[in-house]
Amino acid sequence: MKPKTKVIHAGIFGDDHTGAVTVPIYQTSTYKQEAVGITKGYDYSRTANPTRHALEVLIKELEYGKAGFAFGSGMAAISSVLMLLNSGDHIVITDDVYGGTFRVIDKVFKRLGISATFVDTSDQKKIEGAITEKTKAIYLETPTNPLLKITDIKKTAEFAHRKGLLLIVDNTFATPYWQHPLQLGADIVLHSATKYIGGHSDVVAGLVAVSSDELAEKIGFIQNSVGAVPGPQDAWLLIRGVKTLALRMEQIEANARKIAEFLEAHPKVVKVYYPGLEHHPGHELAKSQAEGFGGMISFDAGSGEAADRLLAKVQYFTLAESLGAVESLISVPARMTHASIPKPRREELGITDGLIRLSIGIEDAEDLIADLKQALDD
């Protein structure tokens, strides 16, 4: 099945009972038992719900996994995966990881005895240098947020497996349309489905797919025990979102390339970060491990004041947190998504006050470019 067919035909098609072509929203918390323990496969909706199950089969198939799991947010997915670790364990993790991921590790998991070393995982030597006797997992985000750094998933997987470590990949930015970490050797892939998978800025959710039955059993146990699951309506919205994932990603990709080239040529733009640009340090690697570069572009406007002037002028780019939806969004990571990272550390990472992050939507590229042009030229 080709990718565009897959987003329509993967997972569970419609409803056998009625012939409905969409999976119904099973808005129920519990299920009638014929006798004690005699069920139709469902007994309580924290454990399993048919609408959520359809979504879980879908993400499993899109990510070429053994099993899929849905969560109430990307952070719930990430936290549930990190609960595979025990007190005393250590992980190596991408340094410019999503701000909330940094926070939950630094403020919550650290308190529970799980330590982490944040390194630039686009440099394999730095990953290898950070491993200790206590390391149990490597956690990657690629491309990263907001600097779009690229890590070699296959090489990292080979290294992780030589050392007996788990490889976890946050695939939110690349989407299961462009990049398949499990096929490159990762053990667990996860998403903030709030972003491209939902795609319409109307649902908060997370998804996980795993490569083995053993991991499926462990994550399934944590999912049911902790209970950070989405409701059936949100699960249904994600199934609906996936149906247009291919169309959206193709349009977003085409727009993003044009906009990155426009920004690159503009005299007021200090630097552009987009893996689709040839000078981007991860360009060749991105091309080899994913079928697209995605719709995130960051650029340095020079200063916080310049960034503020631009924000005040743009019309089609909505100032908002989040990314990956049909409408283009603009943000200043230093004061928004990455504000929870201390300033000295932000500066160290290159997340300057003038750094602007664009999430490209599916509008007409000419309008988006004209909008940025009038805001920059002013």
Ligand SMILES: *Cc1c(COP(=O)(O)O)cnc(C)c1O
């Ligand atoms: C948004 C995001 C998350 C967190 O997901 P929520 O759905 O907001 O909880 C994790 N990773 C990445 C890369 C994200 O962009």
